[in-house]
Amino acid sequence: MMGLLDRGDLLPDWDEDWVVLEREWLRRLRLQALDTLAERLTRQGRPALALEAALASIRVEPLREDPHRAVISAHLAEGNVIEALRHYEAFRHLLRTELGTEPSRQFTRMISVGRR
Numbered sequence: 001m002m003g004l005l006d007r008g009d010l011l012p013d014w015d016e017d018w019v020v021l022e023r024e025w026l027r028r029l030r031l032q033a034l035d036t037l038a039e040r041l042t043r044q045g046r047p048a049l050a051l052e053a054a055l056a057s058i059r060v061e062p063l064r065e066d067p068h069r070a071v072i073s074a075h076l077a078e079g080n081v082i083e084a085l086r087h088y089e090a091f092r093h094l095l096r097t098e099l100g101t102e103p104s105r106q107f108t109r110m111i112s113v114g115r116r
Contacts, residue, residue: 031057031064038070047074063098065091069107084111 034057041050051074057067068091075084088103088111095101102108 027060031060031067034060035066035070038067038074042070042073042077045077047077050074050077062094065104065107068103069110072107072110 034053038050038053038057041047041053051071054067054070054074057064058071061067068087071087072084075081075087088107092103095103
């Protein structure tokens with residue numbers, strides 16, 4: 001499954017306008033597909049595969065919150081509260097370092113519910 005999730009960009013060495021636009025469209029489509037896949041796999045009780053999809057999305061765009069929430073959901077679905085907390089703290093540190101901001105309230109509430 002990993003090979004399919006980690007495909008590279010469309011014509012990475014080309015910089016023509018039409019290629020740049022198509023490349024960005026495909027990148028966004030891939031991210032949305034990976035996020036949706038991770039959510040569905042978690043709901044279907046397949047958190048290990050959900051984790052693979054979420055991590056593939058993070059490798060493409062590490063500052064997006066959606067795939068990080070999917071990682072937390074997968075960990076919590078497996079009962080791995082410590083891993084969920086560890087991932088949350090790592091993402092929180094990344095946001096602070098790179099953007100000077102915090103995860104959303106929704107994300108923070110999600111992790112506090114998992115601690116109970």
